[in-house]
Amino acid sequence: MASIDTTVSHDNHAQPYGIMRWLTTTNHKDIGTMYLVFSLLMLLVGGLMALLIRAELFEPGLQVLDPARFNQMTTMHALVMIFGAVMPGFVGFANWQVPLMIGAPDMALPRLNNFSFWILPFAFTLLLGSLLTADGGPASGWTLYAPLSVQGGMGVDMTIFAIHMMGVSSILGAINIIVTIFNLRAPGMTLMKMPLFVWTWLITAFLLIAVMPVLAGAVTMLLTDRHFGTAFFDPGGGGDPVMFQHIFWFFGHPEVYIMILPAFGIISQIIPTFARKPLFGYDSMVFATAAIAFLSFAVWAHHMFTVGMPLAGELYFMYATMLIAVPTGVKIFNWVATMWRGAMTFETPMLFAVSVVFLFTIGGLSGLMLAIVPADFQYHDTYFVVAHFHYVLFSGAVMAMMGGAYYWLPKWTGHRYNETLGKWHFWLTAVFFNITFFPQHFLGLAGMPRRIPDYALQFTEFNMVSTIGAFGLGIAQLLFVYIVVRCIMGGARADARVWEGAEGLEWTLPSPPPAHTFTTPPKIA
Amino acid sequence: MSRIAPALTPTLAAALVLMCAPARAAWDLNLPPPVTPMAAQILDLHNLILWICVVIFIGVFGVMFYSTFAHRKSRGHRAAQFSHNTRLEILWSVIPAVILVVMAVPSTLTLIEMEDTTRSDLSVKITGYQWFWEYEYMDSGYSFYSRLSTPREQIENRAAKGEHYLLEVDNELVLPVGKKVRFVLTANDVIHAWWVPKLGIKKDAIPGYVSEMWAVIEKEGVYRGQCAELCGKDHGFMPIVVRAVPAAEFEAWLGERAASAANITETVTLDPGATVSDVDPTVTVGG
Amino acid sequence: MSAAGHYYVPHSSHWPIVATVGLFSMGLGFAMTLHHLAAGPWLMGAAGGVLVFMMFGWFGAVIGESEGGHYNRDVDMSFRMCMGWFIFSEVMFFGAFFGALFYARALAVPWLADNDLLWFGYEGGWPTAGPGGEEFIGADRADVAPGQFSTIGAWGIPLLNTALLLASSVTVTIAHWALQNNQRGKLLFWLAVTVLLGALFLFYQAVEYVHAYSELGLTLGTGVYGATFFMLTGFHGLHVTIGAVILFIIWLRCLRGHFKPDHHFAFEAGAWYWHFVDTVWVGLFIFVYVL
């Protein structure tokens, strides 16, 4: 295996500095940082939209947003969170950690890496810019169901092209990660020795390459139905609106695992560290991750139980969906077993990790309830579903990223963050998160549909609670921003091995690591 | 400081929440009381699955929380170093699988029954429009539109909100008690979904296609629901109201309506841009 | 100069950001064009220029590094894997459209045909312009009856095109052998033949499209048949064009003496892409034309 050669850049100019440094960088650490900063920014933007939604829903009647704007906010909130906050956030972690964890000099294709990142700010300019057009942004929900999404103006087309761009970004980013993992591992770093975070990202990257093009296909058909007279989703021409849903969810369901598998990876790094005990059942963890990914291709229509599928289809998709509980359960049990008889301490990363296991399972179990078709007839398109996916997305994906940020920030910056404030951030987040979303289960069961700007009087109480929770949750995130910025600016120095129980290649490097690490590959026993 | 965070935050939050609890509170925690046999089955199924999940949850996290308290470094616990236990791993793959089968059986049986729309006593065709419903009694051909009747002033907070705010319509769908009613759903523009929680039925109304469902309403009463698929601007403003009456009363009502409708020629134009506020709810056929 | 053991990590590059600006302008320009904003086409044109400029610059840099001997086996392997996964993503993109075709044929159309409540009298079958077909076809054409259109028979031009593409897959392989054996003349000849076969394919495809639009009443708007037909063959045609351009550039590079018998990844990438395009066509021929 190689040492690293940076002797010649294609233009032989000196390293640029200032803004040009960031615009042109090919360094995985720089790019990782940019991804993470972008992700945090998008969390704030998407969160602000969520707060607008929650403000409107504080009490019955229209107060803050008119119905058209409300729908745009719902749509945009989801698109920004999914494609702006969660996916780039995880890619940021991958950029920083994958090379450090496998002993590689950088990502395999550094220029492509820069491209993958810089597409994003531009794509989001296009997406958010759609809100400024005469007819406003997309208003059909993030699922963009035809034929509703065939209505609407230029904002919808801008959204379609923004999605194309994000697709390019994700696919290229994923290819880069896969190639890095397959090709740049240090000698002795066999596949079954890789840290679990690397494994989960390998599988996630595969999912991304497999399904992002399908989403691109779906929105392309939407585009031609809108402007070029095709009839993919028009029954008069022999098409079918439900066909859009099939194609969308063929992407959409693997997409939700794209948003959770790297989180599982982060958790699998944190828990052994603070339990001071090796991860329980490494092999079965790898296998379970692969099984989840494999099954994810075969369950998509569980989002469509009410479209009037044939009975056989409904039964099949119900069974297949339920099956995912088995490998996911294996993961949960393995984490619990890792903690069992460890010597645990509860620094902020561990607090986040444990609460992710706990809260994600609530979301997972409500997912299982959603898979039960007759019951889903009641839950579908209600706040029960909204509660489900915020438990898996916020307290699964986002809180795992926060845990990961606390875990690796000292490594990345060389400074320790303020532990007291970190704990405050954790408790505020965990508590207000539950206040925001737990009542939504009850709202859904009582019959409140999702995606409505106004509601009947019997839903008032829980909505008020939820809105209060959301604002508390928002304030807690401002604390997070403060802690992160403070940590970047300075603080107590961190050692190479930041955490007492930490194992792995990244902890053999100084904190912060120099720009180029593992320029000659480390030896792995 | 870090010690008080865990205790203080929940207290603070609880206080905040309590401060806003209004006098007349509806803190319903579960599905509404069913009025059809299928809705009752769904409720049972829901409760069964929910409780299985709760038990699993308590089991798993009982173990985890015991561990987080007992196996702390601060309590002097030393870390064991085991990392495998094949028997345990097989066990916790098989037991969940078995639990899943236990869940799947009643679900399958209920589903098969729900999907059986044969041998119905009457059929109602439901068509979704942006943003109102059309109902047609297929046997007599009598049809009418049904729109939100909540005044604009209430929505814009210029008037006090009525008891059935947003869940009231100009023309209710009248159905007989104790008969198997088959619903045939379709839509005219975009996808809508017809849902009345107490009847336990929800299905998408898809333009160009029909889907079917059925219900036997066992109790007289007025049952309310809403469109449950995002259908554009006024998705939140196309409620559903079903009035279930004794069969004889239903027959009389339908006969009378069908007869008088035959004399009226339809004059309503369907303006695609029309919204709750600018469609005059009084100009509907048979209203 | 680097020794064989060094993994090449480029310093920094402004090409990606140029590419991004190009993509962004293309998207925005297209959206504006679709809504008849005057600046739209201009923006698209400018974006196209930027993208072409970027490709020359970016690929030029890579070629320079490659010919300068900076790439070792590991870099080469990274490129190979990258290309392989990229082609996989392309396969999935076509998969979406094939999926639409199968779904429409096997499920949607039969359901519509069974649906006597809304589409009484519609028979279904394939090809079809759907139950509302008249709205789509022949509305403004005197010689085509409403609801009527013809499809392109498999055994004429499509069969010929199949033969052309299959042949081109063979010729590109011959060219590859020639390159491996350092037979420059043979290499240039067979690669040129490959590009020409591709161009010929595109020519016949264009003839076929004109025929469909002007005589058969088969257009993009001919219901779900027209939609799947033109989107599948259209995207395939686009890929043939891209592939042919790639191979043409490779040909120019061969002319300049680039590539070594044991080190010619760009050539192989072009060839892989070409085989992929070819394979997709076989799928198209079977599922769009024959069946």
Ligand code: HEA
């Ligand atoms: C990170 C994202 C994420 C994840 C991980 C999941 C995980 C799961 N989801 Fe979720 N889901 C979403 C994101 C996610 N979902 C989103 C965004 C939507 C809405 C989209 C939209 O419409 O906008 C949605 C909607 C959704 C629906 C459609 C609801 C509807 O619209 O009517 C369904 C239905 O089956 C479902 C099911 C599941 C299941 C079964 C899992 C399983 O993977 C969960 C598995 C986990 C467990 C089961 C818990 C742990 C296991 C054990 C402790 C073992 C023992 C347990 C048993 C034996 C029961 N989800």
Ligand code: HEA
């Ligand atoms: C990863 C994904 C993700 C994340 C993190 C979130 C986070 C949040 N979501 Fe999101 N949500 C979705 C994904 C996500 N959501 C999806 C997919 C949908 C479905 C959309 C659809 O139907 O199509 C949805 C829909 C959705 C709805 C339903 C809307 C509807 O049906 O009409 C609601 C309502 O409560 C909601 C609320 C929230 C809240 C309160 C948060 C909070 O967790 C946010 C917390 C963060 C902040 C609040 C930001 C930080 C604070 C500030 C910015 C303070 C302000 C600062 C200054 C002014 C300086 N979301």
Ligand code: CUA
């Ligand atoms: Cu009609 Cu929502």
Ligand SMILES: [Cu+2]
């Ligand atoms: Cu899903």
